[in-house]
Amino acid sequence: MSRPALVWFREDFRIGDNPALTAAIESGRSVFCVYVHDALSPEIRAPGGASRWWLHGSLDALRASLRAIGGDLLLFRGRSRDVIPRIVEAAGCAAVFWNRRYGPERAIDVDVKAGLKRSGVSASSFSSxxxxxxxxxxxxxxxxxxxxxxxxxxxxxxxxxxxxLPAPDSIVAATIPAELAARTVALEDLDLEPRRPDWAGGLRESWERGExxxxxxxxxxxxxxxxxxxxxxxxxxxxxxxxxxxxxxxxxxxxxxxxxxxxxxxxxxxxxxxxxxxxxxxxxxxxxxxxxxxxxxNDNLASGNLQKNFDAFPWREDEAAVDAWRKGRTGYPIVDAGMRQLWRTGFMHNRVRMIVASFLIKHLLIDWRVGEEWFWDTLVDADAANNPASWQWVAGSGADAAPYYRIFNPVTQGERFDPNGDYVRAWVPELAGMPSRMIHRPWEAAPSVLHSARVQLGESYPKPIVVHEVARKRALSAFESIRSRRS
Ligand SMILES: Cc1cc2nc3c(=O)[nH]c(=O)nc-3n(C[C@H](O)[C@H](O)[C@H](O)COP(=O)(O)OP(=O)(O)OC[C@H]3O[C@@H](n4cnc5c(N)ncnc54)[C@H](O)[C@@H]3O)c2cc1C
Missing domain, CATH: 1.25.40.80 (Serine Threonine Protein Phosphatase 5, Tetratricopeptide repeat)
Structure with missing residues (x-):
């Protein structure tokens, strides 16, 4: 039992209910815990800015948890297919443990497992x-x-x-050979948190990262x-x-x-x-x-329509409209509130995600992949499965998707789900003085109402960038044009 075991952490940054970690400890071997920051393998989707920020905190917290029970987390950088076998060889590991992942990066795991087995090293993966x-x-x-x-x-x-599984209360840490220690990197060197400029203040106020x-x-x-x-x-x-x-x-x-x-x-x-x-x-x-x-x-869930008839969809190019959507300046208060909540906190409520996604896809006729990419970059929960699956669901191009003719009216959605306008007031302070009954439709408010709410449409808050009824008809005819091509 003198040869150590290696636990390869990938997206399971916890010690409680972690079957790979528990199995490694129960093997009776001393244990290395390792994370490889792999920005080189094409199968791994590069994390967006908000995810990188979160990842830093997650790794930091996991390292602290492992240290508290006698272990440590070693960080490496490079192509996982090369790095893991190199660590195994340098440390003389007899067994490697990891929890499974489900996207295209599975191909890496298959290759690593096959290589380890060829070298007589056992490799065990777990559902977690x-x-x-x-x-x-x-x-x-x-x-x-x-x-x-x-x-x-x-x-x-x-x-x-x-x-x-309960969190382990102790771990026998393996001794790191000097040659291997020299190849580790410091967390700060992964450069995950923004520095100049440090835009993560709103994220830090909103979340406590780690287990x-x-x-x-x-x-x-x-x-x-x-x-x-x-x-x-x-x-x-x-x-x-x-x-x-x-x-x-x-x-x-x-x-x-x-x-x-x-x-x-x-x-x-x-x-x-x-x-x-x-x-x-x-x-x-x-x-x-x-x-x-x-x-x-579907390895290409984030890039290809699941319903192939959507490949012929007449998407528009409109950088000014996309920019207004990203910045929360569409003139539709519930959409703008959601986009600003996202920018400030890295999060958006699920109902509002549906509304803003529907607005981009159906009111603006912008390809869902443009929205998916923006969410990927800005959400702290940007998830390789949930994000593209949800965008395809809203677009109607996905499995079991919302029907194309369901076009949310951002005004009635706002009035139904934010009845007093408090969500809008929290994120669109220019409208805070509007009475609840007009806050989701400020362009219909009488001049005296706007005046006493200190709102100057087109100046302090934008006028709507599209008219709902016009946009709705345009979307329906665009969707009609691909309907006959049912995949
Ligand atoms: C356009 C769009 C993009 C989205 N992108 C993501 C994403 O990148 N990452 C992500 O985790 N979720 C995504 N979702 C799903 C959902 O909006 C979030 O999971 C949810 O808002 C997270 O808030 P919560 O933890 O408070 O959810 P709760 O209501 O408390 O739900 C508990 C958990 O269930 C899961 N969950 C909830 N709703 C969904 C859903 N519709 N699909 C899949 N899982 C769900 C999440 O893991 C969530 O934490 C997206 C939805 C839409 C419409």
Whole structure:
């Protein structure tokens, strides 16, 4: 047992319910914990700015957790296909452990595993990221699900998922050969956090990165947001969703442990949490598994339409409109509030994500991939599966997508889900003085109302960049033009 084991962390930055870490410790070997920052392999989508910021905090927190139990996290840079075998050789490792991933980067893992096996080193991979992995559930005909509802129904037959593994309380750290130590890099050298300019102030105010922050967020949601979740999760003006998405994205918490905690909270609540709150929340976690199934089956989920007839869609090029959308200056208050929340905090409420995505795709007729890229760069939860799957869902080009003729009216959506306008007031302060009944449609307000709210349309706040009814008709005819090409 003198040869050490290696745990390769990739997007599972936690010590609790981490099957790869637990198996390595239980192997009885001393353990190296390693992260390889791989910006060279084409299979890995380069993280956007907000994700890089989060990654820095996640790695820092994981290293602290490992140090607290006697281990450490060693950081390397380079092509994983080369770096992992080199570390294994230099340290004389006998076994390598990792948790599985599901995008095109799987090809790297297959190659690394084959290479290790050829050198007589064991390689073990584990299910840890999802509640239901691709292939865990199948249609009656043995195929893969294309539609969410039957997928989710089949997934629920496997509930409850296996109980989460406890965090290890100690680890026997392997001694690092000097040659290997010389090849490690400092976290700061990965250059993940912005410096000049440091635009991350709003992110820092909004989030606590790392496993401890994730656990606090989960407890706070279960105590304060879970009861009533089914009814109020669509209200961006209320703090009713978990905001666990970046923690799940970076694996600071396992989805399984979230489901277990939610079940436990339901059962212990004495009825204050309704079964429906649990079921709706569980379904959202199910959507995440479904997105990963789509990614598993479509390496190009972020670049290619799942419905091929969308390849002929007459998208517009309109840089000025895209710029107004990105900056939250479209003149539609709910859209602008969402885009500004995103820019400031790296997050946007799910209902508002749907509204702003629909606006870009359908009101502006901009290719969904332009929006997907912007979200990829600015969201702290930018996720290789959820982001493109959701954009394709809104566009109508995806699996089980929203029908093309569903075109959200940003005014009625705002009035329905932000009835007092508090969400708009929080993110579009120029409109804070508007009365609730006009805040989602300021261009219809009487001059006296605008005057007393200190709003000068076209100056302090933009006029709408498109007229809803005109844009709606234009979108319907564009979508009609590809309908006959049903894929
Ligand atoms: C255009 C668009 C882009 C999106 N991009 C992302 C993304 O990059 N990363 C991301 O995690 N989610 C994305 N979503 C899904 C969803 O908006 C977020 O997961 C959710 O808003 C996160 O907030 P929460 O943690 O408070 O969610 P909660 O309502 O508390 O849900 C709990 C968890 O379930 C998962 N979840 C919830 N809704 C969805 C969904 N529709 N699809 C898949 N998983 C879901 C998330 O992991 C979330 O943390 C996107 C949605 C849209 C419409």
């Amino acid at each position: 990221r999802l509640v239901v992995e691709p292939g865990d559930v199948r249609t009656q005909a043995g195929g893969s699900f294309k539609v969410f509802t039957p997928f989710h129904k089949a997934s629920l037959t496997r509930d409850p998922p296996p109980p989460p 401890t922050g994730a656990r606090k967020r989960l407890s706070s949601f279960l105590e304060n947001g879970f009861a009533g979740y089914a009814g109020d999760r669509n209200r961006p003006d209320l703090d009713m969703t978990s905001r666990l998405s970046p923690h799940l994205r970076f694996g600071e918490l396992s989805a399984r442990s979230v489901v277990h905690a939610a079940r436990f909270a339901l059962e212990a609540s004495g009825g204050s949490i309704a079964r429906e709150d649990y079921d709706v929340f569980r379904a959202e976690i199910g959507w995440r598994d479904f997105s990963y199934l789509l990614l598993f089956e």
